[in-house]
Amino acid sequence: MMRRISLVVAAGAFALAGAAPGAMAQELNEVCPDSPDGTGALWGMVSDEDGEMGLPGASVVVTWDADGDEGRTEGQTGFDGGYVLCYVPLEAELSVHPTFGNVDGSPTLVSLTDPITRMDLVFSLTGAGGGDEDDDRIWACVGGVDNRINMENARYIRCDPGWEGINRCPVAEQHGQVQATMAGAGSGRSALREALEKIIADARRQGANSLINWRITRNSLSAEAVTITVDPVTCR
Incomplete structure (x- = not known):
């Protein structure tokens, strides 16, 4: 059974922003300790497209079906609107869904090929x-x-x-x-x-x-x- 744990590490998001490609494996284990093979990290910012500001306290939910194994992980953004989700399967189709309060953003489909992938999520609160x-x-x-x-x-x-x-x-x-x-x-x-x-x-x-x-x-x-x-x- 695939390990499913969610973390929100705002500081980790800043560390990842400056990471060179060659350091990605090392950065992955620093941000997501003991990451199993075949998993990676999804990170980025959740922001309001109208106010152009990060949204602290927003939720990011990721669901997937990898070889019949359905999974789900979720976390909340930090004070700056940044999030990091660990132990997300690579090569699987993921549905990434941000919410803020009772306002739903549109789900986005993505497949991770790199150990660390940045995905900024933007939706309107207007x-x-x-x-x-x-x-x-x-x-x-x-x-x-x-x-x-x-x-x-x-x-x-x-x-x-x-x-x-x-x-x-x-x-x-x-x-x-x-x-x-x-x-x-x-x-x-x-x-x-x-x-x-x-x-x-x-x-x-x-x-x-x-x-x-x-x-x-x-x-x-x-x-x-x-x-x-x-x-x-x-x-x-």
Whole structure:
């Protein structure tokens, strides 16, 4: 049975970018230790073709049927939008499918002949901007569009390019303030994410689709839960 393990190694993607062809075998074992014969690595970037930016937290799913042996591996992109998938069979037809939140990219068919193959995946999030019924993420730009919190939690909250004025959007319905406490002073990312997930869950229970006017302190997180019915890109 073919070994199927998925890894996401953003640093490995950068290392591969500068690798010379003669170093590929060595690089493969460094990025994907103990790679079985007949397998390779698929790596690249997942980006939004409209905003031309890497998408952290996107998923990449690869499926195949090699000599009757069906396989599947998947992973998530790192902060920069890079991914690395290990132990992918060579010479087999692969279906590579990126997703971001509830937005599906189109599957791409590819067959790997080299131990290391770069495959950048690009799809549009425009359809989700302001009205895609299939994307149920909460609209929220915590600390601004370019804030790292939004990128690291893109699976839960949506903050598209051009949404700088989301806090100024007309509110169709107000649902009140939601807040959560982060354990310990100077809480790290895990505590922040737990607090963020709690706030999102509370907002959804109240029927809100957006969170605006965020406040972040050393040990708490709060925002206003509202319903916005316009495209945030139009709010100035």
